[in-house]
Amino acid sequence: MTADIVFIVCAGAFGLAIGSFLNVVIYRLPKMMEAEWQRQCAELAGRPGEPAIRFNLLVPGSHCPACKAPLRIRDNLPLVSYFAAGGKCAHCGSPISVRYPVVEALTAALSMWVAWHFGFGLAGIAALAFTFALIALTFIDADTTLLPDNLTLPLLWAGLLMNVSATFVPLREAVIGAVAGYLVLWSIYWLFKLATGKEGMGYGDFKLLAALGAWFGWKMLLPILLLSSVVGAVVGIALLVLARRGRDIPIPFGPYLAAAGFIALIYGDDIASRFVTF
Numbered sequence: 001m002t003a004d005i006v007f008i009v010c011a012g013a014f015g016l017a018i019g020s021f022l023n024v025v026i027y028r029l030p031k032m033m034e035a036e037w038q039r040q041c042a043e044l045a046g047r048p049g050e051p052a053i054r055f056n057l058l059v060p061g062s063h064c065p066a067c068k069a070p071l072r073i074r075d076n077l078p079l080v081s082y083f084a085a086g087g088k089c090a091h092c093g094s095p096i097s098v099r100y101p102v103v104e105a106l107t108a109a110l111s112m113w114v115a116w117h118f119g120f121g122l123a124g125i126a127a128l129a130f131t132f133a134l135i136a137l138t139f140i141d142a143d144t145t146l147l148p149d150n151l152t153l154p155l156l157w158a159g160l161l162m163n164v165s166a167t168f169v170p171l172r173e174a175v176i177g178a179v180a181g182y183l184v185l186w187s188i189y190w191l192f193k194l195a196t197g198k199e200g201m202g203y204g205d206f207k208l209l210a211a212l213g214a215w216f217g218w219k220m221l222l223p224i225l226l227l228s229s230v231v232g233a234v235v236g237i238a239l240l241v242l243a244r245r246g247r248d249i250p251i252p253f254g255p256y257l258a259a260a261g262f263i264a265l266i267y268g269d270d271i272a273s274r275f276v277t278f
Contacts, residue, residue: 007120008112011128015111016078018132019104026103026139028057029148066094078104099139107135110262117266126162127265130155130215134258137208141254147204152211159214168268169217177213181221182206205253212261220264223271227260228253 032055054060062071069091075081082101089096110131118124133155141147156178163174185206192200213221232253264271 004116004119007124008115011115012108012112015108015128016104018111019107019135020076020078020100022107022132022136022139023100023103024057024062025136026099026143028055029136029150030140030144030146032056033146033148033150064089064091064094067092078108103135103139107132110135113266122162123167126158126167129158130265131262134262138255138258141204141252141258145202145252147202147208147254149204149207152204152207156207156211156214159211159216162215163217168215169219173217173219174214177216177218177221178210179213180218181213182210184221184225185209201253205257208254208257208261212257212264215261216264216268219272220268224257224260224264227263228256231259232256 035055062076063069064071066089069089075085075090079101082096085096087096087098088094111128114127114131115124118127133151137147137151137155140151159168160171160174160178163169163171168174169177185201189199189201189206192198209221209224212224216224232251235251235256
């Protein structure tokens with residue numbers, strides 16, 4: 001086996017394990033944020049806060065949401081445990097959300113794609129970390145319409161750091177991309193709010209586009225926005241027509257930005273050259 005094939009296989013196996021951890025992040029991080037907001041509100045109101053319950057990405061250990069039984073090692077094997085148990089808790093028989101194997105399989109598949117595209121090296125390892133962050137942001141935003149600063153801001157700084165040595169684009173383009181990415185959506189937000197009196201998107205979207213600009217430079221911002229807008233429009237119309245989703249229910253924009261960001265990661269050079277030519 002060549003080194004590249006070994007890297008692809010290892011990336012897939014690692015992606016499965018990371019996918020299992022991302023499921024924890026997707027479920028717990030919003031709850032950790034909510035608990036912190038409640039604590040801060042209590043402090044501002046001068047009320048004694050409730051006794052803090054230790055809850056983070058590591059504590060308490062993995063357990064069934066229904067019966068609270070702790071999961072054994074054999075219950076926690078990515079993909080294998082879910083299908084071996086027939087998609088149900090081994091203790092109480094409650095159904096387990098299909099989200100868990102979907103995230104694990106998606107993370108493994110995208111990890112192998114990234115490893116095949118970049119090969120082993122700094123760019124490949126950085127691209128894997130970038131992909132993991134996008135997956136977590138996608139599912140958190142889809143569930144809660146939140147894009148946590150705990151993920152978007154490190155992603156932004158990591159993009160700038162990676163491009164100090166022009167891993168993806170020259171540092172100058174990365175810095176301009178980060179600033180422009182934030183300001184573009186910030187300007188659209190305020191224009192929409194002044195025109196309608198409503199908020200069309202959240203600040204997390206600004207920070208995510210800034211992070212994508214930091215990774216891929218200012219030249220990719222317009223293609224990313226166009227790709228995400230087209231996909232978002234198609235999905236939004238489908239939800240209105242097929243799922244009978246009300247017009248007043250917000251549709252998160254983060255997943256479409258994340259999808260466009262991954263496309264930019266893999267096909268960015270080709271897209272940028274074609275876009276400039278066009």
